[in-house]
Amino acid sequence: MPKRGYHHGNLRQALIEATLKLIEAQGPQGFTLSDAAKSAGVTPAAVYRHFAGRDDLIAEVARQGFAIFADLLDHAYDGGRPSALAAFEATGRAYLAFARKFPGHYPAMFESGISLNSNPDLARSAERARGVLLRAAEELSKHIPEGRRPPASMFAAHIWAMSHGVVELFARGQPGTRSPYSPEDLLESGIGIYLRGLGLVPPDA
Template sequence: MAKRGYHHGNLRQALVEAALGLIETKGPTGFTLSEAAKRAGVTPAAVYRHFEGREDLIAEAARQGFVMFADLMQHAYEKYQPSALAAFEATGRAYLAFARKHPGHYIAMFESGISVNRTPELAEASARARGILERAAAELSQHIPADRRPPASMFSAHVMAMSHGVVELFSRGDPGAQSPYAPEDLLESGIGIYLRGLGLIDPD
């Protein structure tokens, strides 16, 4: 009987989907290429026609994740224009929504240890996602005097770090049960404190 892998309609994508499922259950370093091949229904040898190793497979999962992530952030950002504040807050909510809906992609993107510069395609997708956040930050902070205005890249990095912390501690898996507040409320209040510190919103 012929091996299933030789007749697979889209083996490369099937392997990515298999890897995403394994990443969710075992983590990015907790599975082998053989396991991914078995889940995709092909022989381990067939994997190497598309990926040199597990890290290349995870990098492709991360690239696809960043494409989806950027699309979601762009949609959230544009939906609330022309209000710079509403658009900025929407990107934060979109971050949490993505992490919750696509945990395998999220882990591959942010927790696998794979450099975003591993491939030009991965770097491009990551840069596009960061660029949306930086643009939102730049528009929101344009009225701050130049000598007190943080660089947009720093501004957006702070918010990404805050968002990632909420995801890790209170939004995914068992740790989420430890918070007496909804992750969205935690992030909104944290961003509010940050923006008040910059003078971008009025004190309560």
Template structure:
């Protein structure tokens, strides 16, 4: 009597289409614990229980994988921000404030992704089309809100790109200081949400039409 063999896959086996996402998620877990220099495709393959060459079917280099991690971060950031825009309602100033606060809070809650989204150019494949598109879409969404505020007469006149740069660089600076622990104080806990609200409010006071 013949005995049928089990065809059940191992829990760590990935069918076609799953491994790319698994590599991105595994890379983020590694980056949460270690720096970029500790990340390698072969190590991720070992952690995921696949052959050492399997990751190379999806990413030719570590820089390509990091670009995909950045794209994933921009998409997650867009969803995170959209939730706050819905709550902010139609008022352009409230929406602009929501964008600034969401930027900081996303960074604090997802520091590993945030660092890769804005990593030095040598770290990530900056020419990856998906990354260029994801980054441009994020910038365009924020610019559209600022331009709405200008058209409504709520924000001062001037080059919207320059105004957006001032707004972004300030919120980016706060986000970076927070995730790098440079604002930590032993006598008082740091409230990232409070700081994000305070700084974005001060910025809007400066951007409002005189």
């Protein structure tokens, strides 16, 4: 493949785009730094102008993913409108939508083995995404009597875990994981059962 010329600045993003395609095709552990360089049309040595190594490259893919993820969650939450409950449920749907729309970023974020604390920018982006769910949980938990109110961080972690589980098992086209229900229905009903147990959703008539 002929090597392409890049103006200063776009080689970095070209490597990220190449890495995203490799992750989609082969998973975050299924390629080397040389594969990413080849896919971007440059020599492996050129990668080191922008990244310290393969882990650094994947960490940047994950950072960009968390930044997009946080924006989508924040847009879905919309400041708690039209109600804390509706906004909270919207963040769950946004989780599923992100996993489907960004199939390269999602594995880099959650399946690459890269520590979220591997660099400060990645840590900040991940924390911003978690912060949206935490803020949503804090607002919704205000409707629970104080003596029965779980910590907002636990509340948010439960919903994050439920959303992640539905994505991993039913929303990413993995073989052998078909369900008679859509991922959206599974997540909505799961969140409904959880919130009903907290008294935030009235019991079925």
